[in-house]
Amino acid sequence: MAEIRNIDTRERILNAGERLFMAHGYEGTSMRQITSEAAVNLAAVNYHFGSKESLMQKVFRRRLDWLNEERMRVLGEMESAAAGKPLKPSQIVDGFFGTLLRMADDEERGGVTFLRLLGRTLTEPSEFIRTFLAHEYATVMDRYKEALFKALPDVPKADIVWRFHFMLGATSYAIAGTDALRLVTDWQIEEADAVDRVDRLVPRLMSFLLGGLRAPLPQYPDVTVDSK
Amino acid sequence: MAEIRNIDTRERILNAGERLFMAHGYEGTSMRQITSEAAVNLAAVNYHFGSKESLMQKVFRRRLDWLNEERMRVLGEMESAAAGKPLKPSQIVDGFFGTLLRMADDEERGGVTFLRLLGRTLTEPSEFIRTFLAHEYATVMDRYKEALFKALPDVPKADIVWRFHFMLGATSYAIAGTDALRLVTDWQIEEADAVDRVDRLVPRLMSFLLGGLRAPLPQYPDVTVDSK
DNA sequence: TTATGATTAAAACGAACGTATGAATCATAA
DNA sequence: TTATGATTCATACGTTCGTTTTAATCATAA
Numbered sequence: 056m057a058e059i060r061n062i063d064t065r066e067r068i069l070n071a072g073e074r075l076f077m078a079h080g081y082e083g084t085s086m087r088q089i090t091s092e093a094a095v096n097l098a099a100v101n102y103h104f105g106s107k108e109s110l111m112q113k114v115f116r117r118r119l120d121w122l123n124e125e126r127m128r129v130l131g132e133m134e135s136a137a138a139g140k141p142l143k144p145s146q147i148v149d150g151f152f153g154t155l156l157r158m159a160d161d162e163e164r165g166g167v168t169f170l171r172l173l174g175r176t177l178t179e180p181s182e183f184i185r186t187f188l189a190h191e192y193a194t195v196m197d198r199y200k201e202a203l204f205k206a207l208p209d210v211p212k213a214d215i216v217w218r219f220h221f222m223l224g225a226t227s228y229a230i231a232g233t234d235a236l237r238l239v240t241d242w243q244i245e246e247a248d249a250v251d252r253v254d255r256l257v258p259r260l261m262s263f264l265l266g267g268l269r270a271p272l273p274q275y276p277d278v279t280v281d282s283k
Numbered sequence: 284m285a286e287i288r289n290i291d292t293r294e295r296i297l298n299a300g301e302r303l304f305m306a307h308g309y310e311g312t313s314m315r316q317i318t319s320e321a322a323v324n325l326a327a328v329n330y331h332f333g334s335k336e337s338l339m340q341k342v343f344r345r346r347l348d349w350l351n352e353e354r355m356r357v358l359g360e361m362e363s364a365a366a367g368k369p370l371k372p373s374q375i376v377d378g379f380f381g382t383l384l385r386m387a388d389d390e391e392r393g394g395v396t397f398l399r400l401l402g403r404t405l406t407e408p409s410e411f412i413r414t415f416l417a418h419e420y421a422t423v424m425d426r427y428k429e430a431l432f433k434a435l436p437d438v439p440k441a442d443i444v445w446r447f448h449f450m451l452g453a454t455s456y457a458i459a460g461t462d463a464l465r466l467v468t469d470w471q472i473e474e475a476d477a478v479d480r481v482d483r484l485v486p487r488l489m490s491f492l493l494g495g496l497r498a499p500l501p502q503y504p505d506v507t508v509d510s511k
Numbered sequence: 512t513t514a515t516g517a518t519t520a521a522a523a524c525g526a527a528c529g530t531a532t533g534a535a536t537c538a539t540a541a
Numbered sequence: 542t543t544a545t546g547a548t549t550c551a552t553a554c555g556t557t558c559g560t561t562t563t564a565a566t567c568a569t570a571a
Binding site for chain 1 (some may be wrong): 306307308310311402403405406407408409442445446448449450451452453454455456457459482483484486487488489490491492493494495496497498499500501502503
Binding site (some may be wrong): 313314315325326328329334335 | 527528529530531532
């Protein structure tokens, strides 16, 4: 049937794009690399997706749609269970970042490849990618932000937003896994294989994020302290 | 004198490269953009620097040489003042990240432009850039790592290295200032102008980093706990 | 079996890329 | 003032880029 070959081709392209964008970035990946790795004709990307830009968007949407729906679902469940009472910060952080990190084990949904792609892309210089991602994230971010406001009523909202930002950074960087600095700080640590690494990364990152989120508020040098 | 025009041209190219690499990334910036913004001939980059790659390296070395020497100097001073006793984690974090962040106010040394460039580049996909940066950072990272080991003798070294990694991520991301997510989470916060932002970013980030660094150690789900 | 619409294939397009070349122009020392 | 070496300039080279085009091939319904 025509359907099967079609879908097969589309999916092979998406997989190749996901992996190559992850490895070399958007600008650093050519259509010829993608179609070659996917073993399809050069024109196939433009035929099925229209352009390189919209391929990139489809690559992300394939994974982000599920991720952000899941994040909404998890948060909703926790909030109903809490019955109006504020959630614990650890719950919120786990709902947002834990849900993301657990995708690493879910090969069906991109696994570590997508995670590393996402981590790198949040600092990607290309304009259209950043605005695209911003749009994709808007709703979810707002809901989680509100949950944090409610969970930490004594912390000024500005500080919460900043710390959310910092948490995103630490997470992106951790999952981007640019081995650059890892090669340098040559560990001298008997860290086990990659599987073990991901297993332990999650609790390590989580405790770091929570420590940062709940840290004592900063003292500004000379200006008066924010009122929230 | 020939020297002056030479230096002038070189510096104009470096400034244009710094800004454009920051704004559009390495692959996303063309030689024609650089030479056009610098108001020099197209061939000037290849004449003065040899290639686009070595221009990129010079752009970084111009700033990193000072930064890393300063980091070494600061750490050395603190260690002599401590006379063998371990430093406080906050001192070490400030020596590494504070020295970096204070470059934002130092227009002579690149200011926020270089900071944002550096933040973005740590997740840059281009192979040669990552290995280059890794090499530039190697010595400094090692010294600060050792200082942290000494300052936190009860924390397994693996966890310290990871947390260093997380701190780098949070910092990179914060200074990269990808306004993507900032546009999204539209603040609704009476954050003042950009100058104020940088002023307050530093204490905010510092308290976050220290909170993460000193967070309770993670509990691993089923495996036995690391011995350090 | 033939007609039809969807997909794949091969080839080419113009544009932009990083780089190289050789002549023109400059500042300086003899 | 002239010779010299450094720098700037206009221009072109060969590649590679994303995209387009036109024909061939495929699966399916009439």
